[in-house]
Amino acid sequence: MSFSLADARFRLVRALGLFRRGLASLRMRGLRATWQRVGAQFGVFAPRARQTLLAADLSAFAPFDVPCHDAPAVSIVVPVYGHLPQTLACLRAIAAHPPRASLEIIVVDDASPDDSAATLARIGGLRLHTMPANAGFIGACNAGAALARGGHLLFLNNDTVPQPGWLDAMLATFARAPDVGIVGAQLVYPDGRLQEAGTMLVRDGRGENRGRFADPLHPQLRYCADVDYVSGAALMLPRALFERLGGFDSRYAPAYYEDADLALRVRDAGLRVLVQPEACVVHLEGVSAGTDLSQGMKAAQARNQPVFAARWAQVLAQRPADPVAAGQLPRAGVPQVLIIDSVTPMPDRDSASLRLVNLMRLLREAGMHVVFLPADRRHLGAATQALQAIGVEVWYAPYAKSAAQWLRTHGGRFSRVMLCRHYIAHEFLPLVRRHAPQAQVIFDTIDLHYLRELRGAEVSGDPALRRAAERTRAQELDVVRRCDMTLVVSPSEVALLARDAPQARVALLSNLHEIAGPGRPFAQRHDLVFVGGFRHPPNVDAVKWFVGAIFPAIRARLPQVRFHCIGDHVDDAIAALARVDGVIIHGHVPDITPYMDGCRIAVAPLRFGAGVKGKVNLSMAHGQPVVATTCAAEGMQLHDGHDVLLADQADAFADAVVRLYEDETLWARLAEHGLDNVRQHFSLDAARRTVQAVFVDGADDRAQP
Structure with a gap:
């Protein structure tokens, strides 16, 4: 679609709005504070997304220690069959950047043909188990799991280089939701290309790796997503769940499809399977099993496909036959909501950010796919990653080259669009109406800015602030009248809008807090x-x-x-x-x-x-x-x-x-x-009914996939 008058109007209105807000900030805050706000708005001081990978250390062996705790939270199980240099590189990466969580590492030597067992025995803190005969990947993993003491199991291929923070990110994903059964890592090639961000199933039982060879930082591949299964190269689940399900199924011995089968059994138990891109693992694909499907252990992949397809025929019948369609997320029919705010929320900095992040969590719990676009299109480092870690698809430059272009491309996806703050809504509303005409537009006031400004002018006695507050009032009420729904945070603001904008649809969605409890006496x-x-x-x-x-x-x-x-x-x-x-x-x-x-x-x-x-x-x-x-x-x-x-x-x-x-x-x-x-x-519990009524009820399938 070509450049439109709506796009031109958006750019002009946005520029004028930024100029006016800058002048108002100068009057209220002074030059230094205003410059800080300008810097934040345009991302002058913001860290940029980057991907620097820890390389494999393939140096000659010298004794070293790995983390080991008496009461581990996580047991890492590493099956090994030869390829000692890769195994050492994997263990060195963990030792060089130990996770915060307590752990133990169990290496299962599956009757290696080289001197792996003798060398690994010299590593301090490592629990080494040697198999009397080769049992294959499934047998070695199940044997290692039987020895584990941790509350969670983490199966890890020996041809991997775990990146700093990987394990803690996976473990934190379980802590955020009680219905998570499996968490997998984002796997990348040593050159930085994406190997997979989870895998989706095609109707014939084949797996479609999400994002293969793509940019691992792309917003559509960078958020924590529900997938059909994750690779056993880096897979975590509760040990009790693994034991209850009987471990990896030996019908797929020696290997392949055991991870997909386990994931479907976990889903059958009512639990979710997630890929967590904040957990990054370099995977030297093919080192341990080769790549030739006609021979060796890799031949089991072709042999096990019909076994898997027959066992899960009813589930697979619901999957697309086309691999490209199968690999797309969110799946067709999942309602999507777009949220636009001035900058990425930082919930440890202000209550508005905390409220917005908790609202996104409630929307995710309600089954909606949440997309967030900051008006400044900046990647804010940890703040952006924190949203992605809870499953929010966050967009930023250079992937979102401009707000107008992005909305032209993606506007058809959404059943709801929420615009935060009156000046953002004023700027974006014409674009949203043009490029997402099917969407209901919700205006989130955060608080009624004109009420706050009028009160501030009264306290200060400044006539200029009073005039600015009146301009804010006119603009904010205009946005209220033009949107389909307005959210306010207090009953007094509901009453105020009933007087100032009587035709508007208004809902109360107040601050959202988790209950910490009484604390110290x-x-x-x-x-x-x-x-x-x-x-x-x-x-x-x-x-x-x-x-x-x-x-x-x-x-x-x-x-x-x-x-x-x-x-x-x-x-x-x-x-x-x-x-x-x-x-x-x-x-x-x-x-x-x-x-x-x-x-x-x-x-x-x-x-x-x-x-x-x-x-x-x-x-x-x-x-x-x-x-x-x-x-x-x-x-x-x-x-x-x-x-x-x-x-x-x-x-x-x-x-x-x-x-x-x-x-x-x-x-x-x-x-x-x-x-x-x-x-x-x-509390979050108190807000669920409003969230359901405003965002979920009536969300239809008019939006494009």
Whole structure:
């Protein structure tokens, strides 16, 4: 399709929107903070995706040690028949970059014709088992599994070079969902080309390797995907499940189709089979078994195909006859949803990101295929990889050369398109209507920006901010009217839109949090904590007000209490607050849990804002009571003295903090009721009904495969 007026309009509107937001940011945040936002928007400081492979170490043998734990989480089983240099290279790779998880390595020497057994016996920490006679791949794997002590088994070919982080990525995949039965790694050739990202079955029983010889970083091959089976070259599953299913089936001895058969038995048990591309393993295909289908062990591949096809005839009858069609994911009929936001979410940085990532998780649980396109089209390193690891298809440059071109190509896939934030929706809505006319368009406000800006202008008394807020109001309400559905995060915003946009369809989808639990008891907790990024003007105002007007009164009565301030993008004005006795400016911390579980009280002294405050939810989800302003507790079904303490004046806020800090009975009551509030209103369980109604119900098959 040629370049259109809609495409030209999108580029013009986007450029003008970025310019206006830059000017507004200059007024609110200053030059330095604005430059940081511009850099983030255009990815100036963002890491780029890269693929640097660990090469096989084929040097002469010298004794070395491999990881070995008495109570391993994972047992790696490596069947060996000769090819000692490759076996050593495999073990050296694991030893050089040991996983974080506890493990043991069991090498099963299958009566090797060379001196493998004698040499391997000199490796420290290795559990070596020698077979009295050659039993083939299946026999060796089953023998190794019988010796395993780990909760999970990981079958690994000896002609592989596992890349750093591979095992931990596979193990983490099981932790994310209880219905996962098998996880496989992404296999690549030594030259970096993709060997396979899982395998799909053709109707005659053959396997179609996903992405063979393709770019392993391509977005359509880089996300954790449900597949028919994964190669036994790097396959992990719970040991109890393997034992319950009877191990690899000996009818396929010596090898081939045992991995596909095991995967279908796992699927028969109601469990999923996933390929996890975050686990990368270089596979020297053909080293151990050759490539000639007419002779040697490889001949068993052709011999076992009809055996496998006959056993699974009913399942295979549902698979495509064409190999190309068989290898495509998602399968035809799976509803797909596209989500567009300004940048890739970083859930450890802000509550909006956490809400969006948890929404994607709920959509995946509901059976939808989720595609995410950041408006800046940047690969954000770990943040992008984290989405891909949970099964989200994330697009970025150079694979998405432009938003307009990408939507022209992919728009027909989607039954739903969700646009986050009013300025993103304003820019993208015409393109989506043109290139995805079949899709229902959902506007996710994150929070009503115009409400927050109007309140900020009122606090500051700045007429320019008031005019900017009115412009935001007009644009945001225009987007609400033009979209099929609008999501807001609080009942008060539902009521506001009922007045300001009465014809709009509006649904409540609030913050989404996992329940961490009560954490430490009262006596083991100390100090106060505030959490919030300082790109957000309400947080800047809140901390300045707290330190300047509230904290001195608290310290006068509680002289040992410290105030921990956590949040990224600390500017000079916030950093200077650390000169006040008892104030600690931490900036961003990778793991916030110690502060949630260790600080006695969280404070939320926001004087303006909108939406639901993730900082309040986060603390309550950890059993940490909160002292907040009325604005900070808005729309959260909280009641003063029951699950929160509320105060809007500086002296009253200080009194509430001191009272709660010293009263264990009050503290315990608020902690318990705060947890209940999050469970009832802000947990993933609480949101499932809305997610089903907005995204899943009525999603038809009008979208193209």
